Amino acid sequence: xxxxxxxxxxxxxxxxxxxxxxxxxxxxxxxxxxxxxxxxxxxxxxxxxxxxxxxxxxxxxxxxxxxxxxxxxxxxxxxxxxxxxxxxxxxxxxxxxxxxxxxxxxxxxxxxxxxxxxxxxxxxxxxxxxxxxxxxxxxxxxxxxxxxxxxxxxxxxxxxxxxxxxxxxxxxxxxxxxxxxxxxxxxxxxxxxxxxxxxxxxxxxxxxxxxxxxxxxxxxxxxxxxxx
Ligand SMILES: *Cc1c(COP(=O)(O)O)cnc(C)c1O
Numbered sequence: 001x002x003x004x005x006x007x008x009x010x011x012x013x014x015x016x017x018x019x020x021x022x023x024x025x026x027x028x029x030x031x032x033x034x035x036x037x038x039x040x041x042x043x044x045x046x047x048x049x050x051x052x053x054x055x056x057x058x059x060x061x062x063x064x065x066x067x068x069x070x071x072x073x074x075x076x077x078x079x080x081x082x083x084x085x086x087x088x089x090x091x092x093x094x095x096x097x098x099x100x101x102x103x104x105x106x107x108x109x110x111x112x113x114x115x116x117x118x119x120x121x122x123x124x125x126x127x128x129x130x131x132x133x134x135x136x137x138x139x140x141x142x143x144x145x146x147x148x149x150x151x152x153x154x155x156x157x158x159x160x161x162x163x164x165x166x167x168x169x170x171x172x173x174x175x176x177x178x179x180x181x182x183x184x185x186x187x188x189x190x191x192x193x194x195x196x197x198x199x200x201x202x203x204x205x206x207x208x209x210x211x212x213x214x215x216x217x218x219x220x221x222x223x224x225x226x227x228x
Contacts, residue, residue: 022207037217069096087111113153122162160194171202175209
């Protein structure tokens, strides 16, 4: 076993323990799905995680993700797109992703729908305070229109919501707002049961607020470096 294999096995066990403890604290079954966020890390790390049992991976850049997906076609992986997505990348992303978690505007829904490949989507909900800069996600006023556009695109299967807690805000509050938005989505879309919330430093609050999926990068793979 290589040193990297040992490190990733240890990190994965620690993250799974933390997820299970958070489920216990919230009186929930151990049914939270781990999405390993592998951005900036090589395909070889994803192969190691796969051998350890990980099936869902999250990436935020099309070019990088597509190259890794091509290198790992022999694995039964589920690719989640979790970053800002340009309309002109919709076709590319739909060619290897099973889930786009960051659907946040009607134009992107039209572009993804026009590709025609059936794909699961989550609506990314903005958790930023109303008077602050929006760091991604649909604002609650614009949610009904986005849902209507998704309903009209038959290739898109709405599975739920996604959110990123703003830095410096109370994560418990942020994830409560996400759960509230989720209730609005469920009303009329009873099959949209997923809540993707929680990263390395706030997963316990996300799980307390009902997260079905957590997106974990740093705690699994280490601090990201952007200069390699
Ligand atoms: C990078 C990223 C994550 C993972 O964050 P960590 O703090 O490294 O666990 C989760 N979600 C999104 C949207 C990301 O961009």
